[in-house]
Amino acid sequence: MVHIFIQARMTSSRLPGKVLMPMARMPLVVLCAQRAANTGLPVTVLTSNDPSDQIIEETMRKHEINCFRGSLNNVLERFIKAAEMLPDSYVIVRLTADNVVPDGAFIQELVDQLQAKGLEYLGTSSPQDRLPYGLSAEAFTVAALRSMAKYGHVPAVMEHVTPMLRAYGSKELFRPKSLEKDLSQLRCTIDTQDDYDRMVALFKGCKIPASLSWTNLCEKLAKLPGQPKFRVPFSIKYSTVHSCITLGTVQLGLAYGATNKSGMPSEKQAITIIHEAIKHGVVTLDTARAYGESEARLGKALANGLAAQVRVITKLSPDCKSPTDVESSIYKSCKNLGQTKLQTLLLHRWETHKDKKIWDHLVGLKKSGIIQDLGASVQDTKELMDALKDRDVSLIQLPFNLLDWRWLNPKVQNALKKRPDIIIHARSALLQGVLISPAKAWPKIKGFNASQAVKKLDTLVKELKRKNKTDLCLAYVRAQDWITSIVIGQESLAQLRENLKLMLRSPLTQEQCTRVQDCFKHSTPEKLLNPALWS
Known part of the structure; x- marks a missing residue:
């Protein structure tokens, strides 16, 4: 037997009151419940006993939908109490009230796969499941739910119910057999006003919105104006999604780059670039205190719910000389980004690591939760080797391109292999x-023939059948299995769109990489590889 629990509350942090916002001529939570129940499965809306949620209970009563009220902050407890009368063998399907695309057929297929595989838990996981972001559901046995009671003191479990089931249960992933193509670039959750407007448009004109199949809705969603046609490739490392491209934002805050002719874009243009990158699956954004207006512009672009979709990496001010300076730099970054803590903070210069007071203070801030992850931006292999020795360093950013032979040194590669936990950008x-x-336009470096290098690059583009030199350069870096993501700055929307499309092309093969390396014979002078030495 199956019972659907729909989680709902009025106090959503990103879009308060959304569960009662009108959609298809009814409150959102009612649409969610009617669609989930359209094949006859029993549904109960689980809300809290907080006075703010009284209106949800009244709305459910009006629409003759079962309602259960429990703890506001301990959602796990709410679920366990709601399932109190159900046998251990029953299956619970967990939905959230802003998730209106799943229907009875989607839910039944999820339950059928759970039971056919003899699992205690099965759920969706974007983008690996190839479903639109927000088209999600979880199925688990009542026995599995009750086993979570021992984790009731863990904040993430109290709020999200199933983290431990996902972490320690089966790694099976629900993929509907009726899903014919990858739709993970689409978005059907409701976290922002734009999300809400999109979903209103999706259901516009539906005479019987509760009966429209989830597959038909997905087809219609893909055809709505302005929807992305693809998502950039990604990898999964330690359960975290990493897009193959990280949006570099120094050009959005400064007139930066040796060949930059367009200067710094306007704030409006910068925000449009950020939104376009996120729309196409870029999940990491790189900035720094030293990047002029970059942090502040990022903060404005990520307001109203978008911050939850991405991970922001910023860098400590290079001028920090004391723990007090560190506190000031972090405070300014948080204020600019609109965050209460930093997801990833890098040392802008590795030499700062030598100041034990500063580094120890940063480690302390990480332990206290002000910083989630620490890392460093390094310039050369010596700095990399030093950074790899520090276990508090979890992300390293380094300069690398098809002329740069330094990082391919066997000693360096062996050191990287000893730190499989490290993320390299x-x-x-x-x-x-x-x-x-x-x-x-190349810097004049004694002993280096730029014209000859350009000719070699042009030859390689033709020989390796690449679209252009940008494609060749990016395909070479993407082929390095020790690199998680490429940080690419964008001066314009057109440039971003072109680079996003290039990510869909295949990386170079190992044989092709060797051809590139043989072409330049590891002879590029280090002075060319380090822009700081060009002047």
């Missing part, structure tokens, strides 16, 4: 645009 894939520019 590569910047300077285009060497500040130099690699895709004519020879006259």
Whole structure:
């Protein structure tokens, strides 16, 4: 037997009161319940006993939908009490009230797969499941739910109910057999006003919205104006999604880059670039205190719910000389980004790590939860080797491109293999645009022939059947299995769109990478590889 529990409350942090916002001529939570129950499965809306949620109970009564009230902050307890009379063998399907696309057929297929595989838990997980973000559901036995009571003191379990089931249960993932193509670039959750407007448009004109199949809704969603046609490739590392491209935002806060001719975009243009990247599946954004207006512009772009979709990496001010300076830098970053804590903070210069007071203070802030992850931006292999020795460092950003032979040294590669937990982000894939520019735009380095290098790059583009030099450069970096993501700055929306499309092309093969390396014979002078030495 199956029972559907729909979680609902009025005090949503991103879009308060959304569960009662009108959609398809009825409150959102009612639409969710009617669609979930359209094949006859029993549904109960689980809300809290907080006075703010009294209106949800009244709405459910009006629409003759079962309602249960329990703890506001301990959602796990609410679920366990709601299931008190159900046998251990029953299956509970967990939905949230802003999740209106799943219907009875979707839910039944989820339950059928759970039972056919003999699992205690099965759920969706975006983007691995190829479903639109927000089209989600979880199925688990009542026995599995009750086993979670021992984790009732863990905040994440109290709020989200199933983290332990996902972490320690089966790694099986629900993928509907009726899903014919990847739709993970689409979005059907309701966290922002834009989300709500999109879903209103989705249900517009539906005469019987509760009966429209989830597959038909997905087809209609893909055809709505402005929807992305693809998602950039991603990888999963330690249960975290990493897009192959990280949006670099220094150009959005400064007139930056050796070949930058367009200058810094306006605030409106910068926000549009950020939104377009997120729309296409870019989940990591890179900024710094030293990047002018970048942090502040990011904060404005991520307001109203978008911050929950991405991970922001910022960097400590390079001018920090004391723990007090560190506190000031972090405070300013949090204020600019509109956050109460920093997800990832990098040392802008590795030499700051030598100041034990500063580094120890940062480690302390990490332990206290002000910083989630620490890392560093490094310039050369010596700094990388030092950074890899510190277990508090979990992300390293380094410069790498197809001319850069330094990081391929066997000693360096062996050191990287000993830290499989480390996330490596590569910047300077285009060497500040130099690699895709004519020879006259290259810095003049004694003993290096820029014209010859440009000719070699042009030859490789043709030989390896790449679209252009940008494609060649990015495909080479993406082929390195030790690199998680490429940090690419964008000067314009057109440039971003072109680079996003290039991510859909295949990386170079190992054989092709060797061809590139042989072409330049590891002979590029270090002075060319470090823009700080160009002047």
